[in-house]
Amino acid sequence: MTSQRAFLVLWLAGSLAHAACPPVELQPPNAPDQRPAFEGQTRACAVRSEVIPKLTVLTKSLEYPWSVEPLPNGDLLISEKPGRLRIVSASGQVGPPIANVPAVDYDGQGGLLDIALSPDFEKDGTIYLSFTEPRALFRNATSVARGVLSADRKRLEQVRVIFQAQPSYRGDLHFGGRLAFGPDGMLYLTTGERSDRDMRRLAQEKDNHMGKVLRIAVQGSAKPEVWTLGHRNPQSLAFDAKGRPWVVEHGTRGGDELNLIERGKNYGWPIQAYGTEYSGQPIATAVTNRPGYEPPVYYWDPVIAPSGAQFYSGKLFPAWKGNLFVGGLRSQALVRLVLENDRVVGEERLFTDRRQRIRDVREGPDGALYVVTDQRDGELWRIGP
16 A cells, blocks of 8 residues: 555544544545634535436537626626627527627636626616736736626627726736625625735735725725735635625635635635645645634635635525535536535535536526536536426
């Protein structure tokens, strides 16, 4: 038996001996010496759906789709990272690119990112887009624009940039970019800290927009407010039935986090974190649990690489009501989390047999879940019973 295999056997034996039930994740952690701050903070019990979901592939003709936004009539609005916005019909017919989308800096993790419909979309037709905006001196940063979808759905009108994250930076990583309207009518945006070590510290400072959850007035007339700080690269944002925002963010090598977002709180990065650097070395600035900072509700080690999230509230799957669905890029799964009293008590990984990097998941007005996959020939799925 090799030393690596022996370690795995011993580690699994020890872990399962102390677990009331086996977890989904059976691979050894990247940081085996780190311990959760409380029971159930990682490797929750594996659960299985009581229903058998049916997956229908609506199209395989999308190029690196980043967001899927169901429209009231059942069609789907899709963003493609290279800079295209298009509509796919409920039957899977892919429409042409919509004109007048802002120019994007398409490189690395940058490009056209998320979509959010105005709360009054059926009346005003307004769409909000997050994107990597090219700035002066070959720099870039996350920005938000709004525009009105024309009556013929062929172009955006009255396009205006309402927010520009500062500072700009020359790089192609960690833009965050998830958008969601809160019950207060305000637009919430996640931003990344741009990855490089000399930028990480900005996530702990309030005088910039790096590594934050921001709250933006939709008219763009009020200064964006730093809602929370200490985030690394949050690409998932969803509101629960109580109207509270939750964020799922990318960790380093181990340490993806699920966080319940509360105004003014600090979520630690880069001085509180699980996992290791990609080199395997410890994160020099971080400890796993620092007094005065918010610990994650849940973390994954190894990572799932989360992108996109949705609390399920529809009628097609009563057993899933209140569950949180998260897209998994590295895990190539749609991750289902069962929560009780703001703690994760069960985890399931769906559609792993398809071996697809899941970029986004949204609930449609029909109660189905819609998913896009992260690849050059990206797919759009409908998940129903």
